[in-house]
Amino acid sequence: MMATDGITNPFPGLRSFESNESDRFFGRDLQIQDILSKLKDNRFISVLGTSGSGKSSLVKGGVLPRLSKGKEEDWSIRLMRPENQPLQNLARQLAQMGKLDVPDEDAEEYIMALLMRSRMGLVQVVEEMKLGASDRVLMVVDQFEELFRYRKEERAQKSEDSLSAKFVNLLLEATGQRKVPIYVMLTMRSDFLSDCTDFHGLPEAINDGQYLIPRMTHTELRQVITGPMQQYGYPISNVLVNRLLYDLGSSMDQLPILQHALMRTWDYWRQYEANAEPMGILHYEAIGTMSQALSSHADEAFHELDEEHQRVCKRVFQALTQIGKEGRGIRRPTPLWQLCDIANAKPWEVVAVAEKF
Known part of the structure; x- marks a missing residue:
C-alpha cells in the first residue's frame, strides 16, 4: 500500500x-x-439550505473554483462574512483588489467613505476600477444570517x-443596475428566510435568485x-463506505459530522x-x-487542557454562539481581544484553547 507521509x-x-x-470536493x-x-x-x-447541508462548501469548494476556470469572463472574486462589521469587511475586500488609483494604505478608508455616502457606493467603487470588457466582480457573502x-x-x-x-442596500443597488458588472452570491440558512423581511427589497432579490440545495443522492x-481517497490513491473498503452511508441515513444536516468522522478515521488509519x-470499518x-x-474528540481535547484552560474554554465557547428566542x-x-476580556485570559491562552479544537 502507498504510505500517507507528506499528505494533508x-x-x-x-x-x-x-x-x-x-480537488478533493x-x-x-x-x-x-x-x-x-x-x-x-x-x-x-x-x-440556501439547512444548517450543515454544505452551503459554504458548495460555493467555496465547488462554484468559485469552477467559475475561476472560465475562459470567456475574468472574475474577480471577493469572499467575506458580515460578522460584527459588514461595511468594514466589504470595504476591506474591495481594497484588497488593488485596482483603485489610491495609495494602498488609504484605499480602505477611501472605499468606506464612498460606501457610506450613497446606496450606489459599491457601484461607484467598482466603476472607478476601470474594468475591462470581460471583467466581472463577484462579492460572496458567506453565512449571511450573521x-x-x-x-x-x-x-x-x-x-x-x-x-x-446600508450594507443590504449597497448589494441590492449594485446588482440591480447593468452598467457595472457586479454580482452577489450569498449563503444563508433557510430557517432565517423570514428575517429577510426586515430589509426592503431583500425578499424579492432572494426570491428571484434563490437556489435551495437539494438532497444529495446515494451516488x-x-x-x-x-x-478524496481515490484522488490521492488511498484505498478504502466498500464495507466502510456502505456503513458510512447507512449511518448517515437521509440527514442532510449531518454532512459536517460525516466529514469529521472521515477526518478522524483517516488520522487513525494513517497512524x-x-x-x-x-x-x-475497524478504524472507523x-x-x-x-x-x-465529535463528542469523543471534544472530550479528548477538553480533558487535555489544565484546569485554568478548561475555564477559558467554557467561557470562549459560550461567547461564540447565540441562541435566539426561537431556539435557533x-x-x-x-x-480575540473581546474573547480575552470575556474569559479574563491572555491572548496566548485563548489561542491555545482554540488550536486544541
Whole structure:
C-alpha cells in the first residue's frame, strides 16, 4: 500500500471546504452547474439550505473554483462574512483588489467613505476600477444570517443609523443596475428566510435568485466519501463506505459530522495501519463512528487542557454562539481581544484553547 507521509488529511472535518481544496470536493457537480447557470441570468444569487447541508462548501469548494476556470469572463472574486462589521469587511475586500488609483494604505478608508455616502457606493467603487470588457466582480457573502444578529444588536442599542440596512442596500443597488458588472452570491440558512423581511427589497432579490440545495443522492454521497481517497490513491473498503452511508441515513444536516468522522478515521488509519490495509470499518469504529466521533474528540481535547484552560474554554465557547428566542443557534463572531476580556485570559491562552479544537 502507498504510505500517507507528506499528505494533508483529504477530509476537512467540521469546517467548510476552501477554494484551494476543489480537488478533493466531490458529489456536487450537478448543483455547481445549476448555480453557474443561474448566475448567467441573475446577478443576485442566494444559496440556501439547512444548517450543515454544505452551503459554504458548495460555493467555496465547488462554484468559485469552477467559475475561476472560465475562459470567456475574468472574475474577480471577493469572499467575506458580515460578522460584527459588514461595511468594514466589504470595504476591506474591495481594497484588497488593488485596482483603485489610491495609495494602498488609504484605499480602505477611501472605499468606506464612498460606501457610506450613497446606496450606489459599491457601484461607484467598482466603476472607478476601470474594468475591462470581460471583467466581472463577484462579492460572496458567506453565512449571511450573521447580519440578522447584527441587526438585532443595532436595535438593542437604538442606533439611528442602520449599517446593516446600508450594507443590504449597497448589494441590492449594485446588482440591480447593468452598467457595472457586479454580482452577489450569498449563503444563508433557510430557517432565517423570514428575517429577510426586515430589509426592503431583500425578499424579492432572494426570491428571484434563490437556489435551495437539494438532497444529495446515494451516488453523490458515495462520491463524497470515496472521491478524496481515490484522488490521492488511498484505498478504502466498500464495507466502510456502505456503513458510512447507512449511518448517515437521509440527514442532510449531518454532512459536517460525516466529514469529521472521515477526518478522524483517516488520522487513525494513517497512524496505525496505512501501509497494511485499506481504511476500513475497524478504524472507523476505533474513533467512535459518526455517533460518537465529535463528542469523543471534544472530550479528548477538553480533558487535555489544565484546569485554568478548561475555564477559558467554557467561557470562549459560550461567547461564540447565540441562541435566539426561537431556539435557533447562530455564530457570534468575536474578536480575540473581546474573547480575552470575556474569559479574563491572555491572548496566548485563548489561542491555545482554540488550536486544541
